[in-house]
Amino acid sequence: MTSLFDYTLASARDALKARKVSSVELVNAHLDAIERLDGRLNSFITRTPEEARKAAQEADATLAKGEGGSLCGLPIGIKDLFATENVRTTAASKILGNFIPPYESTVTANLKRDGAISLGKLNLDEFAMGSTNLTSAFGGVENPWKRNDSDAKLVPGGSSGGSAAAVAAGLVLGATGTDTGGSIRQPAAFCGIAGVKPTYGRCSRFGTIAFASSLDQAGPMARNLQDCAILLESMAGFDAKDSTSVNKPVPHYEAALGRGVKGLRVGIPKEYRIDGLSPEIEKIWEQGITWLKDAGAEVVDISLPHTKYGLPAYYIAALAEASSNLARYDGVRFGERVKAESLDGLYEATRAAGFGDEVKRRILLGTYALSSGYYDAYYLRAQKVRTLLQRDFLKAYESVDVILTPTAPSSAFAWDEKPTDPVQVYLNDVFTVPASMAGVPALSVPAGLDGKGVPLGLQLIGRFFDEETLFAAGSVLEQAASFTHRPSIHAGVSA
Amino acid sequence: MSLDAKTVAKIARLARIGLSEDEVQSHQKEMQGIIGWVDQLNEVDVTDVPPMIGTGLAEPRLREDNVTDGNCRDKVLSNAPDREGPFYTVPKVVE
Incomplete structure (x- = not known):
């Protein structure tokens, strides 16, 4: 007898269609698990149990008629960066603490259209700025995994840390994330789940609260790649409401999972062998290379010469965009207002009280990079380096089909081990940022555990709009790794 | 490049973020540390390299000049901090 928490999104979908389980049972079990565990994990900012129970009843009625979309009746979570109609959307910031959008983001509307049931809004780093999920105005998120020698609270990664923790702990079957420089892939790796950052333009940005518009991209997070494929097929698609949305048909991603990698050329970039890379990360990377070789792929050494400059260029480009995007939170039209004598005083007091330290730091840096006298030295130069980063990938794809790297330079660290130097925190994204800068798709799959029993992820980076090859190669890694470990804190473990 | 406290205070004013003396420090x-780290970009030869503006994957497109939205006054007003009847009111922003 399988427990309700042994289902993956895909197996739950099949069980629902076969009427072996009802949506009401699934939703109730997951809501109970949230009740039991989330006081501790803090993965949700807003829970919507009433709406979810009602939707589950409707889903069961639809399924009874043999109808319903690809996600009909399946409980998921939504990162609290996606605007959801009539449900509070905070971006984990005090400044949007009471914002109730009168409209729905395109990505969540697509998921709803296909029958997915949201259990609520998931925690994140404030405005998606962070790699730890500790910058949320609603408190940090605890990673459900523990080191086998200590009870220290680990970070889930970020910015989609609530999404990753909730999926890993079995509180939802899947979740939405957003990725600007690694915000889906790094938390997926830290929490032992799969996460996909699609090609820029694959998922609409309409209704997703903006951090850095030329980099932000929504994607799925789930316990395996099949689940991610099902979610992405629903989330993706052309949207006239996003000027950077690309009008290309959405493939049936699930069908690509079994393609295999025979004859596929896999690039291993030498620049990712950075100084001080932990031997455990190196080992898992070597393991991934062997797995792909054993499955018939050809492994090729490649060079992505500008890799080293990816991170500093990203911090300039992304923060410049952020300083501009976040100018709208001025306390005048919406958001929490702090009154003052003058108008500038109102702006300054509102933004001083409404934004957390990391957001302030990033707005200040972005403002500096765009300010008169520094624009050419920083912003323009960073955009030129971005061109070189993109060229690196385009050149590599002349000789390889996909690139394999580690997802992050370490496994999840403890809350109190977070470095105090911001640059050290930024280095978490060293392997994920280059693909974001180029706009190419990438994913992370769990590949094993480190010596202390904490998950490690491998990253695959693909060609523009070739998510299918990523799913095919990722699926080979997934099968070889047969990652069936579960975190210490999990819905299926009776207390 | 060195970033002194005076510059930080100026940037904070431009960004309209109120900072105390201690916070400026x-x-x-x-910021000095971060900018120092970013300065490694100066090693890159960017001669004749065009800046990348977006990923260039989406086709610029035109649409008919029609109203595609509207008749949603109450929705628009739902987040108004203050309102007077059907009007959205804000503090005086033109001084």
């Missing part, structure tokens, strides 16, 4: 230290 702590941000100055951190």
Whole structure:
């Protein structure tokens, strides 16, 4: 007898269609698990149990008629960066603490259209700025995994840390994330789940609260790649409401999972062998290379010469965009207002009280990079380096089909081990940022555990709009790794 | 490039973020560190390299000049901090 928490999104979908389980049972079990565990994990900012129970009843009625979309009746979570109609959307910031959008983001509307049931809004780093999920105005998120020698609270990664923790702990079957420089892939790796950052333009940005518009991209997070494929097929698609949305048909991603990698050329970039890379990360990377070789792929050494400059260029480009995007939170039209004598005083007091330290730091840096006298030295130069980063990938794809790297330079660290130097925190994204800068798709799959029993992820980076090859190669890694470990804190473990 | 406290205070004013004296000092230290690290971009030869503006994957497109939205006054007003009848009111922003 399988427990309700042994289902993956895909197996739950099949069980629902076969009427072996009802949506009401699934939703109730997951809501109970949230009740039991989330006081501790803090993965949700807003829970919507009433709406979810009602939707589950409707889903069961639809399924009874043999109808319903690809996600009909399946409980998921939504990162609290996606605007959801009539449900509070905070971006984990005090400044949007009471914002109730009168409209729905395109990505969540697509998921709803296909029958997915949201259990609520998931925690994140404030405005998606962070790699730890500790910058949320609603408190940090605890990673459900523990080191086998200590009870220290680990970070889930970020910015989609609530999404990753909730999926890993079995509180939802899947979740939405957003990725600007690694915000889906790094938390997926830290929490032992799969996460996909699609090609820029694959998922609409309409209704997703903006951090850095030329980099932000929504994607799925789930316990395996099949689940991610099902979610992405629903989330993706052309949207006239996003000027950077690309009008290309959405493939049936699930069908690509079994393609295999025979004859596929896999690039291993030498620049990712950075100084001080932990031997455990190196080992898992070597393991991934062997797995792909054993499955018939050809492994090729490649060079992505500008890799080293990816991170500093990203911090300039992304923060410049952020300083501009976040100018709208001025306390005048919406958001929490702090009154003052003058108008500038109102702006300054509102933004001083409404934004957390990391957001302030990033707005200040972005403002500096765009300010008169520094624009050419920083912003323009960073955009030129971005061109070189993109060229690196385009050149590599002349000789390889996909690139394999580690997802992050370490496994999840403890809350109190977070470095105090911001640059050290930024280095978490060293392997994920280059693909974001180029706009190419990438994913992370769990590949094993480190010596202390904490998950490690491998990253695959693909060609523009070739998510299918990523799913095919990722699926080979997934099968070889047969990652069936579960975190210490999990819905299926009776207390 | 060095980033002194005066510059940080100026940037904070441009960004309309109120900072106390102490906060200016702590941000100055951190920003100085970050900018120092970013300065490695100066090693890159960017001669004749065009800046990348977006990923260039989406086709620019035109649409008919029609109203595609509207008749949603109450929705628009739902987040108004203050309102007077059907009007959205804000503090005086033109001085």
